[in-house]
Amino acid sequence: MVQTLPNLEVLSTRAGFNAAVRHINTTIHIADIIKNHNVGDLLFDGESEGLSGEEIALLLRMLLVDKLGYQARSSNLATVAVDPAALAEEFARWSAVDLLAVYHHPELGLLAANPKDPAQLTAWGGLKKWELLVIYAGDAGKGAEGLCRKAAETALDLFAGIKTKILAELYRGNFQVKKPKKAAPAHSGTGERKRGKLPPERARKKAPPVLPTQAEPPVFTAAPAVTGPLRMTPRYSVIVRNELFHNGNVEAWKRIIDSYNTKYPELQVYIYYDGERILDINALFKWGKVKHGSSIQFSVAGNDIKDVAKLQRYLIQGASPQFEAFLRGSVSTVLRLF
Template sequence: METTYFSLGSKASFNKALRHFYAVNDAVDEVESKGNVADYINDLLDDEELHPDQILPLVGSVIREKFNYSFKSFSIPSNITEFTKIADETSKWSALDLVVIYFAPDGKRHVINPKNVDSWERVRELHRDQLVVIYSKYLKEENKKLEIEAIETLFDLIKGKDVSPNKNFIDQSAIVRVETPSAKPAQAQAPASKPKKINITPKYGVQVTNELFHNGNVEAWKKILESYNAKYPDLTVHVMFGGEVINDINSLFKWGKVKHGDSIFFQVSGENIMGVSKLQKYLYEGASPRYEQFLKLGVGRVLNLF
């Protein structure tokens, strides 16, 4: 007798399966919008919205089955702790989407966007003789040969080799070319562009759940806002507390000024406002006892949160 669906007989099991299906569906949307599934999965793991056991099923159903990424597995030849060169090189490969799955000695599976150095820092070290699976997709058209070449070139980078990447790894159409403007009569000048429409969000409150909003919380907020501004340079975040606009966020660091249970407010202004829900979520974490997670990652670099 067929028993495939017996596990869905309880409400808890059904809801668990449903949440996974939602995660898979959102991952499909992420890939279709040119996002990287590793970044998506790691965001869900950080928010405890995804269990580590879901990583491989999600990767298998989305990038292997639906989108038909090429993949190859390798054994790590030696302990590896330097990843900046890998991220710097692969970030230039704009014609490819890449995902790395690393099987750590403790049994954990790590999903990595090799173009994102913060993604590598989650692993910190690749251990000798451990399994790594590299997935690759050429974004312009079907080209399995190029995908396999990209996988092998990436593994050479991981091994510390110098590489000469195929020029087709880079989407030439995405490169901005500056042309010398031809001389035109003064009367042929284009009309002045219309002024941009500035929108502004409502005020969003972020409740402080740490014992105090101390220096660590301030530094976490600064890194979060820095990351947001790097992603959306045309948008402005306005921070308010006690009915006053906070122009220098460091001024919030005064022992006892912002206490547990107080709310700090923010608004975002600009023409095309995006990423507000994520910003609110990260600011809430930055105002909590879990603020240290933002200080440990990407030391000396802008965090890739958005």
């Protein structure tokens, strides 16, 4: 009888071997601290740094299914719930089980979250129809596989916005999780800054409106590869205040987003119109379909998201009759906005 060996081809190269070692070390580390912790909390807190979505899927299969015996159910959502905070409030009452939700985001890839935490569900930026969602449920005690299976099935229905009967047994239990401990932020600055006061000559003044300025063309280098689960903001609306979102508005948006990406190359801006993602901003002014009063939405994705409010403020101006402020200078220059 011929013995079938596992596929070890990945170990034949130095890079593959090192990647396998990192994955194994991370898995062992999480396995050591997983007791009384939710895996979603650990991943959300940065324990998965350096792991791709595919590697996280392997980690969850090994730890939750093989090691802990969690029950898993999956579905491509035909309908979706619209209030993640309400879902988290309901799941938080399920003291009989531990839950983990894994969503295959169309732009960000695999995302894992503790569905009892509204912040983690909000970080997904909303669910989309027909995308894959997997629910893991466990820790209800020995012989409670049936309850865990029912919990996973019920959670899927709630994520799909389907009204369903919730077993009373899910509300009776002693399962509790510990939140991962975060390191205290390092203190910096003078004593006055720590007390929230500054000398009169350094007192903060109300900043005047920022006008677009030009910077020398930057030296572009390859952006660092972003690994691990990303986070995405909710979709923010920008109301078109120009009579028509024409070519000038489009060019203003391009330069605003280019400025943002130059300052934060690890972040990505997604544009949506009428519920669909826009891959080419030029499509927004074709045939004059985006008119005064229309709503264009955007989201920002990454690991350390910054300056979203400022980006929204500039995009609002870029969609108004004041768009020309962003078109000054050569098209080869990058505006210094952020």
